[in-house]
Structure formats: structure tokens, C-alpha cells
Amino acid sequence: ELEDRLKGLDTTPAKTLRSTKWLNHPDDIPMSALMMDRYLNFGLTREELMSNKPIIGIAQSGSDLAPCNRYHLTLAKRVREGIRTAGGIAIEFPTHPIQESSRRPTATLDRNLSYLSLVELLYAYPFDGVVLLTGCDKTTPACLMAAATVNIPAICLNVGPMLNGYDKRELIGSGTVVWKARELHAAGELDDEGVVEMVTKGTPSAGHCNTMGTASTMNALAEALGMALPGSAAIPAPYKERQQCAYKTGLQIVEMVHADRKPSDIMTREAFENAIVANTAIGGSTNAPIHLIAIAKHMGVPLNLDDWDTLGHDLPLLLNVQPAGQNLCEEYYRAGGLPAIMAELLDQGKLHADILTANGKTMRQNVAGKHSWDRDTIKSYAEPLMRQAGFLHLKGNLFDSAIMKASVISPAFHAAFLENSADPNAFECRAVVFDGPEDYKARIDTAHVDARTILVMRGTGPLGYPGAAEVVNMTAPGHLLKAGLAYSLPCIGDGRQSGTSGSPSILNASPEAAANGNLAILRDGDVLRVDLTKRRVDMQVSDAEIAERREALMAKGGYQMVESHTPYQDFFRREVGPLSEGMVFERAVKFQRVAQR
Ligand code: FES
Ligand code: MG
Numbered sequence: 001e002l003e004d005r006l007k008g009l010d011t012t013p014a015k016t017l018r019s020t021k022w023l024n025h026p027d028d029i030p031m032s033a034l035m036m037d038r039y040l041n042f043g044l045t046r047e048e049l050m051s052n053k054p055i056i057g058i059a060q061s062g063s064d065l066a067p068c069n070r071y072h073l074t075l076a077k078r079v080r081e082g083i084r085t086a087g088g089i090a091i092e093f094p095t096h097p098i099q100e101s102s103r104r105p106t107a108t109l110d111r112n113l114s115y116l117s118l119v120e121l122l123y124a125y126p127f128d129g130v131v132l133l134t135g136c137d138k139t140t141p142a143c144l145m146a147a148a149t150v151n152i153p154a155i156c157l158n159v160g161p162m163l164n165g166y167d168k169r170e171l172i173g174s175g176t177v178v179w180k181a182r183e184l185h186a187a188g189e190l191d192d193e194g195v196v197e198m199v200t201k202g203t204p205s206a207g208h209c210n211t212m213g214t215a216s217t218m219n220a221l222a223e224a225l226g227m228a229l230p231g232s233a234a235i236p237a238p239y240k241e242r243q244q245c246a247y248k249t250g251l252q253i254v255e256m257v258h259a260d261r262k263p264s265d266i267m268t269r270e271a272f273e274n275a276i277v278a279n280t281a282i283g284g285s286t287n288a289p290i291h292l293i294a295i296a297k298h299m300g301v302p303l304n305l306d307d308w309d310t311l312g313h314d315l316p317l318l319l320n321v322q323p324a325g326q327n328l329c330e331e332y333y334r335a336g337g338l339p340a341i342m343a344e345l346l347d348q349g350k351l352h353a354d355i356l357t358a359n360g361k362t363m364r365q366n367v368a369g370k371h372s373w374d375r376d377t378i379k380s381y382a383e384p385l386m387r388q389a390g391f392l393h394l395k396g397n398l399f400d401s402a403i404m405k406a407s408v409i410s411p412a413f414h415a416a417f418l419e420n421s422a423d424p425n426a427f428e429c430r431a432v433v434f435d436g437p438e439d440y441k442a443r444i445d446t447a448h449v450d451a452r453t454i455l456v457m458r459g460t461g462p463l464g465y466p467g468a469a470e471v472v473n474m475t476a477p478g479h480l481l482k483a484g485l486a487y488s489l490p491c492i493g494d495g496r497q498s499g500t501s502g503s504p505s506i507l508n509a510s511p512e513a514a515a516n517g518n519l520a521i522l523r524d525g526d527v528l529r530v531d532l533t534k535r536r537v538d539m540q541v542s543d544a545e546i547a548e549r550r551e552a553l554m555a556k557g558g559y560q561m562v563e564s565h566t567p568y569q570d571f572f573r574r575e576v577g578p579l580s581e582g583m584v585f586e587r588a589v590k591f592q593r594v595a596q597r
Pocket of ligand 1 (some may be wrong): 213
């Protein structure tokens with residue numbers, strides 16, 4: 001169908017291409033020659049560059065340093081063939097690599113760095129359109145943020161999830177297995193060797209994490225926004241369909257340039273609302289609100305955490321993939337991928353159906369009737385995995401804003417904390433407070449933690465742990481686990497969380513301790529009341545006492561954070577906003593549609 005359209009396409013663009021300003025100055029041929037000559041020295045010809053063919057960037061971040069995206073190197077070749085076939089010229093280039101698990105202090109720090117550098121590249125070079133190769137967690141939002149700012153025709157192509165991991169017949173999910181192994185290790189049920197073996201079974205092939213972690217989430221949301229081909233997000237990296245999809249994406253971007261279909265035509269308020277709705281149905285990551293708000297800010301679309309609660313909380317979980325469910329991404333893909341999820345939502349009138357997507361069709365045209373055949377993996381709307389599975393947006397006297405994912409509260413936690421409480425939607429606990437992950441590691445086994453403790457992690461927001469650490473995953477101490485504690489303790493943090501813990505995790509609290517939010521004055525033993533109906537978390541400390549503690553905090557110069565270790569960390573801290581606002585560089589937001597300048 002697409003190829004038919006391309007055959008019938010008038011390849012003479014209606015207006016001069018953006019790249020022509022660089023490469024074909026009729027009134028300044030020496031300038032054209034200068035701009036062009038280095039592109040010739042690897043074999044492109046003057047005719048190709050001066051024939052007004054669309055110049056398409058292939059932005060990829062695969063390298064030995066970024067293993068999750070390393071398969072970009074292969075996919076880019078197939079994208080290039082698509083671009084060529086459709087009459088474009090491909091210019092492939094590397095973007096800032098991000099390696100999620102070994103980058104210190106945290107890979108989130110790099111999202112904005114990658115964003116800034118990609119904006120510069122797309123603005124400054126002769127691109128008419130770009131294929132954004134995405135994948136590992138922050139690489140996808142970084143690309144979409146840059147596409148929003150620059151606003152040239154752009155389409156995402158995910159690297160694709162890894163194949164399923166297995167231990168014998170048991171599924172092992174990348175990323176989430178770490179938390180399971182940690183718990184078994186702490187309880188003495190797994191030795192050191194066993195931990196390494198178990199964890200590495202979760203990463204059996206090329207691709208990004210095979211769970212519904214941040215990578216699968218953000219690529220599903222790219223598709224839900226309309227910024228990727230329908231059905232593309234879930235295809236496992238090594239499958240043949242992934243390479244075929246790379247080729248089709250290359251064809252598509254050339255068509256998008258001719259149609260002048262830009263991010264601003266696709267990433268509208270309605271598209272962001274669709275993405276929020278989709279996120280609940282897939283059981284998406286708690287990092288999604290941060291990244292989606294960041295993309296919206298750079299697109300100039302108003303979006304906030306109340307929107308996430310209002311539009312997303314009440315919806316059901318449809319996708320049975322870890323961490324909220326049981327399966328992994330191979331099942332997700334074979335069950336129909338995101339279009340099968342969207343088809344359920346479409347039937348219920350939960351989507352803006354008539355909005356434009358990258359392929360020039362509407363969301364409805366892309367997903368209508370694509371219901372799953374596999375009801376174990378993708379549930380029907382009538383019989384979901386869980387009802388009301390979205391995020392709650394919490395406020396109170398401890399912070400102005402934090403989110404909680406409702407879909408991961410375990411039945412054991414529910415039975416222990418909520419069923420016997422006077423209000424089955426509220427509970428109280430004593431806080432044990434840690435200043436960062438190092439403090440947690442040092443003290444978790446000796447601190448006064450019991451079965452009614454709420455674990456608090458502070459100093460881990462965008463300023464405190466520059467970039468916001470993904471460390472609000474706190475397991476109970478070994479003595480409680482050995483005694484058979486059947487649920488994870490509730491936790492609160494001004495940082496982020498990876499995977500799931502099966503308990504209420506109150507995350508991304510803003511303002512963070514390092515910005516002298518009230519988390520900074522919380523003490524061990526303070527009672528916290530969490531009221532899910534009222535969407536509040538309050539420390540049971542009088543206003544007078546709060547004022548006194550705040551005064552004392554400010555008198556000693558505020559919350560003490562570690563110093564910056566690199567120039568960029570320092571730059572980041574001076575420019576960044578809170579997690580509740582997408583953790584963007586606030587002064588960057590005013591630069592919009594820069595390619596049109
Ligand atoms: Fe790269 Fe999960 S760590 S995708
Ligand atoms: Mg992660």
C-alpha cells in the first residue's frame with residue numbers, strides 16, 4: 001500500500017527542501033561546493049546531492065558502550081535501503097550513547113545531554129527528515145524531545161525488545177530479575193554465583209529489556225503518540241519483522257518529507273492523551289510521566305500530572321507482561337503488540353481516534369479491529385487484569401507532587417495494610433529515612449525497620465543525585481525476609497524506581513530534599529498517613545514543628561548534597577526542573593520549531 005503510494009508519488013517537491021539551502025545555492029555555487037564536498041568524499045555524487053532529493057538523517061545510538069541499542073548498527077542499514085528505494089539520501093550519524101545500568105551516577109543524566117546534542121545536529125545540518133532509532137530507556141524520550149524542538153519530519157524506529165529469558169521453563173525478565181535475585185540473596189536462598197547466573201539469564205539476545213520497563217513503555221508511547229509505524233514497538237529485535245519494519249520506516253520518512261508531516265502535526269494534546277491512556281493499559285513504567293511531560297513541554301503542549309491521574313487512573317490493565325503481569329515481550333508481540341491494546345481502547349471510546357499519525361493515517365485506521373487472539377497476554381476491556389490500574393497523583397505536606405502506580409500493589413500488602421484499617425484506602429506507618437542509596441545499603445539491616453515501616457529515600461532527585469537515581473527500590477532487611485514477610489514494605493522517594501516492588505511506591509516526589517522540600521525535614525519515627533482516596537501523603541507533625549524544622553534546615557544552609565563531579569553534572573543542576581515538570585532544562589523550553597527559523 002505504502003509502496004503503491006510511493007510509486008504514484010510526484011517526487012518533485014511542492015516547495016524547496018530545507019537541505020537545498022545548504023547544498024544547492026544557485027546564486028553561490030562556491031558555497032554549495034564547500035557545503036557539499038565532504039559528503040562526496042565517501043562516495044556520494046554531486047548529482048545526488050543537488051537533485052533536490054530529501055536528505056534523511058538516521059540518528060542511531062548503538063555502540064559497544066550502549067549494548068541495548070547496539071542492534072541499531074544493523075537496523076540502520078535496512079532503514080537506509082528504505083530511504084534509497086523511496087528516493088531519498090540517507091546520512092547516518094551517531095547520537096550520544098547511553099548505557100543504562102553501568103553509567104554513574106545515573107543514565108537519566110544523559111537524557112537531556114542527548115536531547116541537546118541531537119537538537120544541535122538536526123538544526124545545524126542539511127536534514128529534511130530524520131529516522132530516530134530508539135530503544136533503551138532514555139534514548140527514546142531524548143529523541144522525541146529533540147524531534148519536538150526541531151520539528152522536522154521525524155519517525156521513531158525502536159531497536160526492539162530482547163527475546164524472552166528463561167530459567168528452565170520459567171520466564172526471566174531483564175531488569176526485573178535483579179530485584180528478585182536481590183531478595184533471594186538477602187534471604188540467603190541464592191549464593192553469589194547463583195545471583196549472577198539468574199540475572200544474566202534475563203538478557204539472552206540483542207535488544208532492550210524484554211519486560212514492560214521504561215524501554216518497552218517509551219517505545220509503546222512513541223507508537224501511541226503516532227510517531228512510529230503501527231505495530232512496530234513490540235517486535236523483538238532479532239525477528240525478521242524488525243528488519244522489515246526498518247525498511248518500511250525508511251520508505252515512510254521520505255513520504256513524510258514530501259507530505260511535510262511534522263511532529264507538530266502528530267504530537268498534539270490529543271496524541272498525548274492517547275499515550276496516557278495507553279500507558280495504563282500496558283502497565284507502563286513510572287518513568288513515563290516524567291518523559292511524556294518532557295516531550296510535551298518541548299512540543300509546547302500543556303500536560304501535567306493531574307492529567308495522568310484524571311485521564312489514566314481509572315482505566316484497566318490489559319497487558320499481561322512483567323512487572324505488572326506474567327509474560328514477556330515475545331508474547332506481547334505475538335499477541336498483536338500495541339495495536340491490539342489500542343483496538344480495545346478504541347472500542348470503548350477511550351482514544352482520540354481521528355488524529356493523524358506518522359504514516360498519514362489516523363489512529364483509528366491503524367488499529368481498528370486489531371484485537372488480540374491471545375487473551376492470556378492481551379485481555380479484553382471487559383475482563384482486564386486489573387481495574388483502575390493507572391497512576392495516582394499524590395500531594396500533601398511532605399511534597400507537592402508524587403506518583404504512585406496502583407497496578408503493582410500485591411494482595412499480601414493489601415491484606416496486611418488496608419483490609420483491617422478503619423479506612424480501607426488509607427494507612428499509617430512510621431518512617432525510616434535514608435539519605436541516598438549508599439546510606440540505605442549501610443543501614444538497612446540495623447535501622448529500626450519492622451513490618452509496619454515505610455521506607456523513605458531522599459537526596460535522589462534531579463539535583464540531589466544529579467539526574468535522579470532509580471533507587472527507590474528498597475527491599476525489607478534480611479531479618480524480616482527470613483521471618484517470612486510476605487509483602488514489600490511501602491516506600492517513598494524523591495528519586496525514581498526501576499521495575500516493581502509489589503507495594504505502594506510513592507515516587508518522583510517533588511520538590512526533592514535537595515531543593516529543600518519537606519522530605520529534607522522528615523525524621524526516623526515520624527508517622528506518615530497515606531490516603532489514596534484524598535490523594536494525600538501527610539506527615540503527622542504539627543505545622544509549628546514543621547516551621548521549626550524548616551528554620552533549622554535553612555539555618556545550616558539547606559539539605560546537604562554531594563558535590564558535582566563533572567562539568568555537565570554542575571550544568572545540569574543549574575538548568576534542570578523537578579521530576580513533576582519532566583526534569584527538562586527549563587531555559588530550553590522556549591526554543592520551539594527551531595528548524596523553521
Ligand atoms: Fe537498556 Fe533496559 S537497560 S533497555
Ligand atoms: Mg530502567
